[in-house]
Structures are given as structure tokens and as C-alpha cells.
Amino acid sequence: MARPRKRRRVCSMPNFKMFGPLNNSLDEKESIILTIDEYETIRLIDWEGLEQEQCAERMDVARSTIQRVYSEAKKKVADSIVNGKILRIEGGDYILCNMENKKCPSCGKGYHRHGRNKQF
Template sequence: MSRPRKWRRVCCLPECKLFGPLNAVIDQEALVLMLVDEYETIRLIDLQGFTQEECAEQMRIARTTVQRIYNDARKKLAESLVNGKVLRIEGGDYELCEGLEKTCRCGGCLRHRWNSE
């Protein structure tokens, strides 16, 4: 029996979940599906400037898992951009951060957005 997948902590869902060429016809062959946890690694590492270790701590998973998720996300981004495919962000094993813990330092969860306004 395999181990159950660990839930990844995500601080915010993307406001836009569909990206691609303006003239694209959305069909299964021209669609790249990115999971929410893959989106979160891109957001934390590339946008917020976290290291992979900091990202792993934030998402409550191992650094090696972050590395694998991040590599998968980058491949999906490249496939969408280079081949002109539609990118949809949805699904995965994740839980939303409530922003109540002192260790949350992502800046993306609702609590942090309210405090900064």
C-alpha cells in the first residue's frame, strides 16, 4: 500500500486560472494543466524570491518535493509559452493557509493582504 499524498499549504488561489493565446481553441490536446501546488512554487520561488528550502518550509513539504514540483511547473509553463497552448491552473492536493500562524511569511494570504492595506 502506498503512502498517502501530503497536503501542500497554499496561501492564495490564482485570480486568473486560464492563460494562453487570444485566438486559441481550448481542446484537450492544446491544454496544459498546472496544479495549484505547482503554481504556488512558481509564485513563492520566482515572484517572492524564496529559496527552495524556504518554499518547502512554507508549504510544509520536503525540499526535494518542492524541487520536483517546481521543475514540473517550469516544464508546463515552457510548453504553454513555446507551443502556444492554453494553461489552466486547477486541482491538486492542497490546503489554503489561514494566515494565522507566525511562520506564514508569504505575503499572499488574505491576512497579510489585509494588514498591508
């Protein structure tokens, strides 16, 4: 029996969920799906400048998992840019930070950072 997949911790949902070329001649069937956890990996490594080890700690998974997720996410973003495909951010195996204490247990940031997001 395979080990159950561990859900990745995500601190916030993306504000924008669809990207693509300005001409609307493309069919949405040609779109690429970037999962929420792949988005969070790109956000933490490329936007916040964290190392893969730090990203893994924040998302509560192994560094090797982050390396694999990050590699797959970069390929999807590159495919979207190079081939002019629509990139949609949705789905994935993730859990949102628990904000009951008004402080994220993963990143330590306060409610102002996460307040606009719905919590499960």
C-alpha cells in the same frame, strides 16, 4: 502500502486561472493543467524570490518535493509558451492557510493578504 500523499500548504488562490494565445483557434483539449500547488511553488520561488528550502517550509513539505514540483511546473509553463497551448490553473493536492486567527501560520502575513479568498 504506500504512504499517503501530504497536501501542500497554499496561502492564496490565483487571481487568474487561464492563460494562452490571443487567437481562439485552439481547442481547449490542447490545454495544459498547472495544479494550484505548482502555481504556489512558482509564485514563491520566482515571484517572491524564495529559495527552495524556504518554499518547502512555507508549503510544509520536503525540499525534494518542492524541487520535483517546481521542475514539473516549469516544464508545463514552457510547453504553454513555446507551443501556444492554453494553460489552466486548477486542482492538485493542497490545503489553504487557516485564517481563523487572521494570520497565516505558514507565511505569517495578515488578513489583508488572504481576505479575498474563500477558506475551506
